[in-house]
Amino acid sequence: MNPKPIRVRIAPSPTGNCHVGTARTALYNYLFAKQTGGTFILRVDDTDSLRNTLESEQGVFEGLRWIGLSWDEGPDVGGAYGPYRQSERLGIYAERAHELLEKDLAYECFCSPEDLEAERKQQMARKEDPHYGGHCANLTAAERETLRAKGIKPSIRLRVRPGTVGFDDSIRGRVEQDAGIMGDFVIIKSNGIPVYNFGTVIDEYEMQISHVIRGAEHISNTFPQVLIYEAFGWEMPVFAHLVLMLNPDKTKISKRKGAVYLGDFAAMGYLPEALLNFCAFLGWTPGGISEEILSLTELQEMFSLQRCTQSNAVFDQVKLDWMNGMWIRRLSAAELTSRVMPFMIDAGLINVPVKSDEIRLEALLELIHERLPRLDEAPETLAYFYTDWPAEEVDLDLLTASKSNRTKEDIYSVLQESIKLLRSNSFTAAALEEQFKALAASLEWKLGDLLMPLRVAVTNRKISPPLFTTMEVLGLEKVSQRLANASAALLGNAPADRSGHE
């Protein structure tokens, strides 16, 4: 027999932003679908924000696209099982609820919020589990009419059967609970809008979803959902509940404790490829030893629900940084340049980029390509190529902090010596290296001792890309100016020259 076609879905609320948790869940659904030749569906769960759905869903869509996921059916691309926004399916839910009403598997409830609240309080006071006691469970048609005539809009509740509710989770195995503790729950609110659990079940059924792959926070929602499937006599989809992503303090990942929206990660200079790769490993593992840097297509081949893990996973940004660096190194020079450009513009280092800006940036990035963990660090790291600084800002401590205890005078004279050297030959990294090595030898200094003050003079920091290539990219004039600037700074209250900057 041929199994049902694989159809999976992601059902985000239109919050305006795409949450990493949503992205991770979407990823797993996507991988599962692609791997099995199935269909990946995007459905918008917008029953509580009927107003601004359209704009708010865009943020979610953009996030998913940014990270590289696309869907086969959805509100924007259409499909045979639409509409794909719950707000456009209200009629379907109402119809289904009426089926239940007719079969007496559900009933109308006229209790007011106040009544319910009072009942709940009493139960709590008696230390009972709060749940609906069934006040309206057996109203006659006449009684309902009277209530309705008073203008009271009823909600609709499902008659919950006694016994055990359960399902087989393909990640966790059998999960069960006593149905009695929930009470007859609402499926349609008095305003006619379905409650989440009801809308979800109807949609899974109508859209013929075969596997419901979602976060573990939905485990407890599954019990009432199972009851709804049963009431209709529908076959249930396969459930798979993914482990939660946690803050470092082990609480459920949250905005206050770190980045959670895809836009935040983008702004921090994370590559979508890296974030995707990282998320794939939070809750799933290929097993055994293997490469951890994997692309979407590679993940597609390896993924399996069976290898999803069962315990919640802390989102470790340090490892994300490492992975991001790995992905940055895989970028071509041109690709890196175009991804870094927005950060340069943001930082004000480049205005409206013209071709020459791109060429120069690409040359600069070549120097730091291997040492860049995040794109957003590029402007800071490259700043000294773009901006000069006055003598007062030269970091004298750095300049004179040699391991071999050179004096200020030593440093000064070496700087002077170096300035002379610069003009003597061709200004290439190779030539410079040769000259400075010779200088160090003649001075009987270790090369490192010579290069550190030069590095500080040229970049005003103690860490930089290899000095000679840095000098070459900077050019003779700039380098000379900066050495002069540093010399001036060394002379103490030295005046001022305007040689070091424009």
Added chain:
RNA sequence: GGCCCCAUAGUGAAGCGGUCUAACACACCAGCCUUUCACGCUGGCGACACGGGUUCGAAUCCCGUUGGGGUCACCA
């Protein structure tokens, strides 16, 4: 608190009753490489939550305890 889920080093995890004096990756430490940093390489640190069972044998199975998490609405 009730219900549900989970429990291997700081973090992600391999392990599916013997091959475990327990992989691998990130982090951390040391060394090598090296003009600084980074990369790379080598080595190190560091874990089966606890207690009972079952078994010839348990990280692996069962029970309890403890701990962590999720969820308890006419929110989604």
